[in-house]
Amino acid sequence: MAKVLFKRLAIIGVGLIGSSIARAVRKAGLAETILLADPDSRVRERAAALSLGDEVFADSGEAAANADIVIVCAPVGVCGAIAAEVGPGLKPGAILSDVGSVKGAIIRAMAPHVPAHAHFVPAHPIAGTEDSGPDAGFAELFEGRWTILAPSPDADPAAVAKLRALWEGIGAKVDVMTPEHHDLVFAIVSHVPHLIAYNIVGTAADLEDVTQSEVIKYSASGFRDFTRIAASDPTMWRDIFLNNRDAVLQMLGRFVEDLTALQRAIRWGEGDKLFELFTRTRAIRRDIIEQGQDTAAPDFGRRSAAPAADHQ
Numbered sequence: 001m002a003k004v005l006f007k008r009l010a011i012i013g014v015g016l017i018g019s020s021i022a023r024a025v026r027k028a029g030l031a032e033t034i035l036l037a038d039p040d041s042r043v044r045e046r047a048a049a050l051s052l053g054d055e056v057f058a059d060s061g062e063a064a065a066n067a068d069i070v071i072v073c074a075p076v077g078v079c080g081a082i083a084a085e086v087g088p089g090l091k092p093g094a095i096l097s098d099v100g101s102v103k104g105a106i107i108r109a110m111a112p113h114v115p116a117h118a119h120f121v122p123a124h125p126i127a128g129t130e131d132s133g134p135d136a137g138f139a140e141l142f143e144g145r146w147t148i149l150a151p152s153p154d155a156d157p158a159a160v161a162k163l164r165a166l167w168e169g170i171g172a173k174v175d176v177m178t179p180e181h182h183d184l185v186f187a188i189v190s191h192v193p194h195l196i197a198y199n200i201v202g203t204a205a206d207l208e209d210v211t212q213s214e215v216i217k218y219s220a221s222g223f224r225d226f227t228r229i230a231a232s233d234p235t236m237w238r239d240i241f242l243n244n245r246d247a248v249l250q251m252l253g254r255f256v257e258d259l260t261a262l263q264r265a266i267r268w269g270e271g272d273k274l275f276e277l278f279t280r281t282r283a284i285r286r287d288i289i290e291q292g293q294d295t296a297a298p299d300f301g302r303r304s305a306a307p308a309a310d311h312q
């Protein structure tokens with residue numbers, strides 16, 4: 001069993017990511033005590049029934065008050081309010097972190113509430129599924145996947161090293177980025193792809209000349225992949241787009257430009273242009289597979305059969 005890194009670890013928001021961290025930390029023996037907090041009583045009941053931690057709180061401040069590390073695992077839009085609740089009560093030397101898919105806006109919202117005696121180290125695990133809630137989590141979610149840390153340049157190196165050790169202890173590979181670069185990278189590799197999926201599934205659902213049952217009956221694997229992504233949590237993704245607005249709009253601008261060029265190539269029968277792009281993109285897919293990055297979490301084949309929670 002690995003060495004205990006933290007005496008008391010608190011997780012605020014016990015959904016897919018929070019419950020997966022709790023399971024993984026317990027499995028690896030990285031914390032003596034795991035404290036959980038969630039405002040949703042159904043989530044607290046499930047967290048207790050699944051024995052995800054040692055204590056379950058309704059009040060985030062109470063869970064965080066005696067913790068050595070507090071990880072906020074709630075939708076991006078409420079992270080600032082949670083920091084305001086937990087910040088004043090943080091112990092001297094405590095680490096405050098998060099798992100939000102956006103970094104710049106979360107840091108602007110959370111940092112003002114972190115007292116000088118605590119350390120703020122923002123993070124983002126690049127691992128997840130389209131499911132939500134405590135039943136959807138699993139201990140292996142982060143194995144072999146990246147976690148990005150986005151500490152400020154004057155962050156305490158020991159606190160950053162401790163958070164890195166936690167993520168590595170549950171199987172993740174760790175990279176460090178500035179929040180600005182993080183938000184640009186994930187706008188193109190995660191946020192815009194989700195928007196495209198939401199859009200194409202919405203378009204197919206709204207067509208007049210193709211029925212809903214035809215869309216379902218004849219959906220080939222390409223469309224099915226989009227429907228998986230488009231089944232992702234509405235609250236989480238609304239918050240991501242509202243909070244990474246500039247980077248998403250920048251990448252969407254490029255995307256629309258390139259899509260228009262493809263539209264034109266089809267209209268004018270420019271097969272060589274289509275062929276050249278499709279050849280380049282095929283090579284990217286092969287690179288991803290060669291580098292062992294095609295370990296999509298859903299293929300762990302161990303997701304809960306429980307329906308995804310529907311948070312508003």
Ligand SMILES: NC(=O)C1=CN([C@@H]2O[C@H](COP(=O)(O)OP(=O)(O)OC[C@H]3O[C@@H](n4cnc5c(N)ncnc54)[C@H](O)[C@@H]3O)[C@@H](O)[C@H]2O)C=CC1
Pocket residue numbers: 012013014015016017018037038039040043060073074075076078081082099100101102124125126127128129130131132133134233236240309311
């Ligand atoms: N789902 C995914 O694939 C990934 C999600 N993330 C990030 O992780 C965070 C959590 O996402 P999930 O675990 O998927 O969501 P989830 O919906 O499964 O869980 C979120 C939990 O936060 C709780 N919550 C809501 N408001 C709260 C508040 N004010 N105080 C405390 N708890 C509150 C909810 O009751 C819920 O139990 C988000 O910021 C998301 O961007 C990061 C990587 C992957």
Ligand SMILES: O=C(O)C(=O)Cc1ccc(O)cc1
Pocket residue numbers: 100101125126127128129130190229
């Ligand atoms: O389910 C998928 O395909 C994902 O892309 C999961 C995911 C969602 C959001 C993140 O910030 C990181 C990973």
